[in-house]
Amino acid sequence: MALAKRIIPCLDVDNGRVVKGVNFVGIRDAGDPVEIAKRYNEQGADEITFLDITATHEGRDTTVHTVEQIASEVFIPLTVGGGIRTIEDIRTMLNAGADKVSINSAAVHNPEFVRQASERFGAQCIVVAIDAKRVSADGEPGRWEIFTHGGRKPTGIDAVAWAVKMAEYGAGEILLTSMDRDGTKNGFDLGVTRAISDAVPVPVIASGGVGNLQHLVDGVKEGRADAVLAASIFHFGEHSVPEAKAFMQHQGVEVRL
């Protein structure tokens, strides 16, 4: 009897449609977010993460409506991220039915925001998203830095130290995305996943790069992640959530079947 490792399908949503890019560019339409979320819920996904990549104000209103629709039909935890900058943004998403919000750039610009959010709403609903990129050369010990703006803007902040700080500030969970791997299907960056997972007391979700089911196992076993997040392998029908869980269980990973 043990806590199950979580499998989290991720919906990247732009103006009410699920999309998936490669290294954050090159968008491919994957369908209606409500239908897709329902499908994952029925398949036994452990949570759903909804990342709003919409830039426009109108798009944001669509997002709130979509979150409401998903929340009324999906009875597993729902995390909403993308553009969460104020306490009011968090309140809006929680009122729409999100269970957790994911804070990314706003945490980098103002770390106190994470502390305020955690004190106001509880650490259980504050996820800090970290976009990390390897800055050490091949052969050197691994070193990763935080990037913002969808991986375009370097900050000079060390990713492991940042994760530790965010947990101290009240993040209940860390969503770690490797910018080098995102969209590549080459697997998670296991180095940074393990470094952060070993450094923080809170759960870590590995993200970025899943191309096959073995990658999910590696994220848990070698990266020591508590949860694994993937998008395209599920969206485009390459694998279903039950297939992923059966594979992981066969490899000795505790999962919820």
Place this chain on the structure above:
Amino acid sequence: MSTNRIAVIDYGMGNLHSVASALEHVAPEAEVTISSERSVIEQADRVIFPGVGAIRDCMAEIRRSGFDALVPEVIASGKPVLGICVGMQALMSHSEENGGVECLAQLEGNVRFFGNDLHDEQGEHLKVPHMGWNQVEQQFAHPLWQGIDNGSRFYFVHSYYVIAAEKAVKAKDVAEVAGRCHYGLDFDVALSNNNLFAVQFHPEKSHTAGLQLLKNFVHWDGQV
């Protein structure tokens, strides 16, 4: 048959929409109301007592809004009451969170911190909060477990856990442990006392097993 009125107690802590929406899903015929009004809660056929966040803030809000008196009255009235997560913890005697907080003492037992040095049997360090899907071992055949396999997984997110008082003598106000869980240590995740049932996990987020528990609750007569 008259309408099944379910009140979800709102004392200003956290989002109650998930609970309400899950109840509406399992009981479309019921009238589900999120309310902080005494009259609505008193007139309801059954009551949900939820909670999230830190216990000190929760207890402060409970006292400020007069629920420290109302919740015990509702429990004493005999109608079915379900405590969820921090709602369960608020029903205990005492929590060691926030330097120690006195709770409502509707169930005998205490709330403790998992600690920063929690390990599994293989010596692996365990993360706190205990977050995710863990198995619940049912301790007896309570009506709220009906149709739920023993050992089913429910969704948890908490850093503090409940240990019910050892019951040398089975007296009123002594909780019976209805469900247990293991994460580095054993703890109590479902307590039963007549018409009161309290759970540490989130049934509204626990997919099939959680929805079944809520369905059992909306049809429960409060008898064990």
